[in-house]
């Protein structure tokens with residue numbers, strides 16, 4: 001049986017990674033190359049379940065390791081659906097978006 005899953009918000013193909021804390025995190029497919037860096041601006045989930053800071057690379061790195069971008073970072077509809085639509089909730093909406 002295929003493990004392929006689709007985002008219920010935007011319909012894109014995703015996968016689920018189990019993080020160290022036992023949570024299932026939806027991630028983008030395919031995986032991306034990365035260079036681990038504590039001050040990197042990207043956040044990836046590794047197949048081991050570790051969540052790391054890094055720089056995503058478009059070309060294969062020396063190690064050839066791949067990580068996965070958490071899907072909610074790029075999901076086009078998730079944010080819209082999770083931001084209150086009432087105008088007087090603007091400040092709350094802003095806080096939620098900065099958290100993502």
Ligand SMILES: [Zn+2]
Pocket residue numbers: 007008009010011012071075076077078
């Ligand atoms: Zn999505």
